[in-house]
Amino acid sequence: MKTVLRVEQLSGGYSPKRAIIHDLDFEIKAGEMIGLIGVNGAGKSTTIKHILGLMTPHQGSIRINEKTLNDDVEQYRSGYTYVPETPILFEELTVEEHLRLTAMAYGVPEQQYLQQSEQLLERFHMVKKRKALTAHLSKGMKQKVMIMSALLAKPSLFIIDEPFLGLDPLAIRSLLQELMEVKQNGSAILMSSHILSTIEHYCDRFIMLDQGRIVAQGALEDMLEHANRQGHSVAHLEDAFYALLNGGEA
Amino acid sequence: MAEQADVIELWHKRKQQFLKEVAPYIRYMAQSGFPAFLALIGIVCIIQYVGLIKNVPPHLPIAWIGAIVLTPFLCYSPLRTYLKEPDLIFLMPAEHRLSPYMRLSSKRSFRNSLLLFFAVLLVFWPLYRQSDGYIGLWLVVVMLLLKPINSYFAWQERLLSWNNQRMLLRLLRWLLMFVLVLAWLMNASLLVEAVLTLAVLGLLYVVYRQMRKFDFPWQRLIIEEKAMLRRLFSFFNWFIDVQSExxxxxxxxxxxxxxxxxxxxxxxxxxxxxxxxxxxxxxxxxxxxxxxxxxxxxxxxxxxxxxxxxxxxxxxxxxxxxxxxxxxxxxxxxxxxxxxxxxxxxxxxxxxxxxxxxxxxxxxxxxxxxxxxxxxxxxxxxxxxxxxxxxxxxxxxxxxxxxxxxxxxxxx
Structure with missing residues (x-):
């Protein structure tokens, strides 16, 4: 299967003298959903910022669809969409204007945008809010707008940071349904989340970070086996997570 | 007494904080040459205006011009309270002690808006003297009466719980004041104008009394304060990058x-x-x-x-x-x-x-x-x-x- 994201020997951080993430090596293939897990400060957000092109690596490379940011900025960026942990919206736009703006930015054909935005508004129960200014929405609704915008762009890689924060159970279910469809359509998903009990059912593989390094990666079975090899007896991702943390107990 | 002194001190402290915050931007604005630019415009306008006063065209609608110019300054009644969002948590429990704080805000704001209004009236006066409806100092007396009444009604609008109601009543007040100012400037008959004034004020009083109101409009005052700061910093943004909300x-x-x-x-x-x-x-x-x-x-x-x-x-x-x-x-x-x-x-x-x-x-x-x-x-x-x-x-x-x-x- 085609590799969508390839991260090789990536080290980086805010200061050129002090790296926060060290020698990260992983890849994501089309149709895969990968869970990026770790405690606060483990380096998840820094990794995501590097992939987004918002930070310059100290060393190593990041390729989306075999292109680095330096090869072709537009092609690199059109390869992904991003849903941040805290919704970042243009507050003077209405919900549907936000969707339109995103679709325009990603060059989505107009007919496709019109059709899909209707479906997304219905699926996320936002039809009645389509004309509402995003400034006047609740945090959960703002997050829905972010998610809908990302889904509209239909790139090959979705980068989603803590997607379930602020969402109601209905919206979480809609999001997961959408993500499964996205996966089936051949896009890849990199999702950072602390809700391990939920993502263990949906992600194909996990990358666990601790102090800026990958401490384990693989499918759920691999993570459990990895923890069990260290003398623990675990059956769930959450238990494996605690076990694999330095000094943690399952 | 000590409690009163506390809130008065708080008001002065906030005012000082505000002045301290804007002082650097005023300096930047002054250095930009903007005041000189304004002075130049002022001089040109004065030359124009003096020319107009010396040669007033025979059919110049002085009363209409006066009503258009004076009404906004008569009706506009800003209120600087220096209130902030955290006050909803920290100051709200002390609402019953806030009277001296709000009195200070009202007095200062009213004084400033009154001075501005009379400055505009003073500028208008030489033109007004040449109008057919000139009634001399009677106009000043009437305006002196209308200005605090407008401030009172503006406060009543702030107390209203519905936004649309407030907008509608404000529009009504401005329109009625425009009619009143126009009537006084045209001066058909003092008696008619006096009756009209009493009727308008009576009508406004009755309408405002019917509306449901808050005891103290915390949210409204905070919104107005934020809007004022936003406008001020947007203005400063012309001269230097200001990081504002x-x-x-x-x-x-x-x-x-x-x-x-x-x-x-x-x-x-x-x-x-x-x-x-x-x-x-x-x-x-x-x-x-x-x-x-x-x-x-x-x-x-x-x-x-x-x-x-x-x-x-x-x-x-x-x-x-x-x-x-x-x-x-x-x-x-x-x-x-x-x-x-x-x-x-x-x-x-x-x-x-x-x-x-x-x-x-x-x-x-x-x-x-x-x-x-x-x-x-x-x-x-x-x-x-x-x-x-x-x-x-x-x-x-x-x-x-x-x-x-x-x-x-x-x-x-």
Missing amino acids: APAVRPRNYLAWLIRAVPYRQSATFIYLHLITFVRTEIGGICIRLLLLGGLVNYLLAANRGMDGWGVVLSYVLFGLLLSLQTGTLRKVHRYAIWKDIFPLQVQLQQQQTITIDRLLNIVLLALLFLPTFPIWQGYGAQLLTMLVFFMIYPFVRSKRLAAVLKKEEDE
Whole structure:
């Protein structure tokens, strides 16, 4: 299967003298959903910022669809969409204007945008809010707008940071349904989340970070086996997570 | 007594904090040459005005001009309270002790707004003296009565729980005051005006009494305070980059057709974004007000052929520059938006779109500003040509300058 994201020997951080993430090596293939897990400060957000092109690596490379940011900025960026942990919206736009703006930015054909935005508004129960200014929405609704915008762009890689924060159970279910469809359509998903009990059912593989390094990666079975090899007896991702943390107990 | 002293001290402390916060920006503004620019405009206006007073055209509608000029200053009753959002938690429990605090705010705000009103009345007076309805100091007495009444009604509006009700009542008050001021300036009969005044005030009193109100309008006062600060810092933003909170957003549905006019194309993404920002934020609001004021001034100057028609040229250029100052702040609104670095659009393309929307807005605004100058379109060739040259050249000169600024910002 085609590799969508390839991260090789990536080290980086805010200061050129002090790296926060060290020698990260992983890849994501089309149709895969990968869970990026770790405690606060483990380096998840820094990794995501590097992939987004918002930070310059100290060393190593990041390729989306075999292109680095330096090869072709537009092609690199059109390869992904991003849903941040805290919704970042243009507050003077209405919900549907936000969707339109995103679709325009990603060059989505107009007919496709019109059709899909209707479906997304219905699926996320936002039809009645389509004309509402995003400034006047609740945090959960703002997050829905972010998610809908990302889904509209239909790139090959979705980068989603803590997607379930602020969402109601209905919206979480809609999001997961959408993500499964996205996966089936051949896009890849990199999702950072602390809700391990939920993502263990949906992600194909996990990358666990601790102090800026990958401490384990693989499918759920691999993570459990990895923890069990260290003398623990675990059956769930959450238990494996605690076990694999330095000094943690399952 | 000690409790009273506490809240009074708090008021003074907040006022000092505010002055300390704005002082550096006032310095930047002063260094920019803006006060000299204003002084120059003031001198030109005075020369024009003195010319008008010396030679008042026979059918000049002085009463109407007076009503248009005086009513906003009579009705507008701002209230500086220095209240902030955290006060909803920390100061609200002390609401029953806030009377001295609010008295200070009311007194200072009223004093300032009264002084401003009488300064405007003083400027208007020489023209008013030459009107048929001149009633001398009686007008001052009436205005002295109406000003605090307006402040009282403005406070009553703040207490209203429904926004739409407040807007509607404010509109009603402004309209009725306009009628009253016009009646007093026309002066058909003192008795009629006195009866009309009592009737209007009585009507307003009865209407305001019927409405459901808060005991203390915390939210309203905080919103007004934030709006005032936002306007002030937007103004300072003309001279230096000011990091302030996100601009206030208003739907302005009557301008939605403008937004819909932007074609659905990737190359129009930032044109779309900036146009919506223009329409819905204070930038658009200020431009609309400037356009109305500039249009009125241009028309009056053109109708009166002031400075042999060159007065309107000066005013046209001046308001054009003021409008472009406003559109120039548009690029700063989303300067730090993360999406600029995530959307698959190269920086150069984003900049081109920013320049395009700025140029389009300037062309449209200058064209609208040009329309009210029609009284000098015939017989004043040089003046007309000067304005047309400015209209055709300035947006493009400005685009070049904006491109250089954006390039410099990107390099930095």
